[in-house]
């Protein structure tokens with residue numbers, strides 16, 4: 056089993072052109088270095104992070120149809136940085152409320168020379184937050200306020216919070232199987248389409264929910 060980033064990238068993204076692979080390598084080296092002291096990604100297992108988090112983020116970016124994006128609760132930059140690397144013509148806002156993540160995202164933007172990225176320190180859930188992009192993305196968005204809610208309550212709460220931003224017309228959520236159990240009323244209220252994201256590396260699939268406002 057390869058454990059270095061370069062070998063894992065070669066296995067997972069074997070068809071990528073060299074400059075994109077190089078950007079991914081630079082980003083991941085930075086991410087794992089910061090993770091040791093600041094805990095900014097879901098696991099220290101490089102193979103797991105690349106095959107689950109990075110690969111799924113990449114598949115999500117291939118699916119999305121927006122012109123400008125806000126990655127809400129971007130954390131270590133997944134999926135926003137992956138989106139920005141593969142779509143240099145699209146504006147990508149990486150939004151988080153925590154300084155530790157914001158510092159990392161600023162550094163990653165500079166090191167990767169991602170001119171299409173804006174890093175914004177903001178609490179998405181405070182009243183009067185106005186996002187300026189046409190599309191938003193949620194991946195593993197969580198905090199104390201919503202952690203006790205049921206999946207459907209959380210989904211509705213996030214979509215109602217998103218809807219307050221007048222420029223937003225679409226939202227994408229990279230999520231688990233509970234999305235296929237949303238009630239019919241929720242699905243029709245938010246015009247939700249769900250697509251399975253099949254992983255060649257894991258038996259548990261994830262799902263992409265597309266919401267049209």
Ligand SMILES: C[S@@+](CC[C@H](N)C(=O)[O-])C[C@H]1O[C@@H](n2cnc3c(N)ncnc32)[C@H](O)[C@@H]1O
Pocket residue numbers: 096097127128129130131132133134150151152153156177178179180181194195196197198
């Ligand atoms: C579990 S992490 C997910 C990070 C990344 N999207 C990923 O999948 O690796 C959740 C992130 O949401 C951020 N967050 C939580 N509540 C927030 C809020 N109200 N406004 C902005 N960011 C928030 C946290 O700081 C954290 O970075």
